[in-house]
Amino acid sequence: xxxxxxxxxxxxxxxxxxxxxxxxxxxxxxxxxxxxxxxxxxxxxxxxxxxxxxxxxxxxxxxxxxxxxxxxxxxxxxxxxxxxxxxxxxxxxxxxxxxxxxxxxxxxxxxxxxxxxxxxxxxxxxxxxxxxxxxxxxxxxxxxxxxxxxxxxxxxxxxxxxxxxxxxxxxxxxxxxxxxxxxxxxxxxxxxxxxxxxxxxxxxxxxxxxxxxxxxxxxxxxxxxxxxxxxxxxxxxxxxxxxxxxxxxxxxxxxxxxxxxxxxxxxxxxxxxxxxxxxxxxxxxxxxxxxxxxxxxxxxxxxxxxxxxxxxxxxxxxxxxxxxxxxxxxxxxxxxxxxxxxxxxxxxxxxxxxxxxxxxxxxxxxxxxx
Numbered sequence: 001x002x003x004x005x006x007x008x009x010x011x012x013x014x015x016x017x018x019x020x021x022x023x024x025x026x027x028x029x030x031x032x033x034x035x036x037x038x039x040x041x042x043x044x045x046x047x048x049x050x051x052x053x054x055x056x057x058x059x060x061x062x063x064x065x066x067x068x069x070x071x072x073x074x075x076x077x078x079x080x081x082x083x084x085x086x087x088x089x090x091x092x093x094x095x096x097x098x099x100x101x102x103x104x105x106x107x108x109x110x111x112x113x114x115x116x117x118x119x120x121x122x123x124x125x126x127x128x129x130x131x132x133x134x135x136x137x138x139x140x141x142x143x144x145x146x147x148x149x150x151x152x153x154x155x156x157x158x159x160x161x162x163x164x165x166x167x168x169x170x171x172x173x174x175x176x177x178x179x180x181x182x183x184x185x186x187x188x189x190x191x192x193x194x195x196x197x198x199x200x201x202x203x204x205x206x207x208x209x210x211x212x213x214x215x216x217x218x219x220x221x222x223x224x225x226x227x228x229x230x231x232x233x234x235x236x237x238x239x240x241x242x243x244x245x246x247x248x249x250x251x252x253x254x255x256x257x258x259x260x261x262x263x264x265x266x267x268x269x270x271x272x273x274x275x276x277x278x279x280x281x282x283x284x285x286x287x288x289x290x291x292x293x294x295x296x297x298x299x300x301x302x303x304x305x306x307x308x309x310x311x312x313x314x315x316x317x318x319x320x321x322x323x324x325x326x327x328x329x330x331x332x333x334x335x336x337x338x339x340x341x342x343x344x345x346x347x348x349x350x351x352x353x354x355x356x357x358x359x360x361x362x363x364x365x366x367x368x369x370x
Contacts, residue, residue: 007158016111040221043235047221057148101262119135193338
């Protein structure tokens with residue numbers, strides 16, 4: 001089945017052509033490079049995995065309850081709009097909300113794949129090229145995984161959100177080699193990591209938990225890569241150059257915040273204009289979503305501070321968004337947690353499989369002795 005058959009609203013084109021600028025940079029320096037970057041590259045090689053084998057695709061998913069979380073996480077829950085809905089329309093709300101969220105994850109992963117490929121092309125340092133090549137493969141695997149999840153388990157998809165598309169456009173069309181790092185590794189990947197983490201921790205369903213945990217294990221390395229490269233580079237930029245990048249970060253964070261509102265889902269399930277307005281008002285006032293949006297910046301804000309973009313005007317922008325306190329988050333602690341959760345999930349799954357194999361062998365031996 002073509003993915004276009006799954007889209008709730010028509011995608012504009014079968015492809016989106018972005019005219020990129022900038023130079024492809026070769027380097028003739030083949031010395032070992034930075035120890036930290038090469039260690040990250042080695043880890044990127046060691047941690048490759050196969051989505052078809054590591055994930056248990058036989059697990060069932062209820063498309064009307066993809067994550068298995070209570071309805072009070074839905075923005076309109078408890079409002080007059082929710083109360084007057086029948087069960088069929090409420091099922092549509094659950095289905096379309098999950099389909100929209102995972103569709104944006106999918107489109108973001110394809111954007112990450114293209115951005116990391118551009119980093120291979122444009123970054124001047126060979127050690128960075130090496131690592132970005134492993135990330136390109138990671139992002140391809142993530143896009144493959146989310147596409148399969150939507151096609152086989154959810155059965156519905158949404159085109160790319162206009163705000164995510166705008167940020168990708170700004171990231172890819174900038175000629176400066178560091179902008180794919182800043183737009184993708186810091187902003188888009190940082191927000192995605194936080195969103196994956198919230199959903200990984202609240203879902204009661206094993207298949208989405210596996211997907212989110214394993215993808216996060218990779219993404220934690222990607223954010224570390226962006227921090228490492230930009231922190232070194234931004235130390236040598238002028239005030240005007242840093243200000244340009246701060247402007248990009250501020251605009252990008254507002255785009256990412258607005259992307260989370262999901263207006264198109266309410267329009268697609270057949271609500272009237274007045275009802276869509278009510279739904280968007282509920283989205284903006286929802287206590288749960290306010291906390292969720294704040295948590296989504298838990299990876300971005302400390303990363304921006306760490307790479308050296310931390311002027312009073314940038315801090316004020318984060319204060320206006322209500323996320324300035326996230327600057328105190330420890331990225332190392334969060335990354336270690338992401339690694340541990342994925343590894344423990346593997347251990348539990350393999351232990352269960354080993355126990356099942358042992359039981360089968362014992363049963364076979366018992367049959368042979370009868």
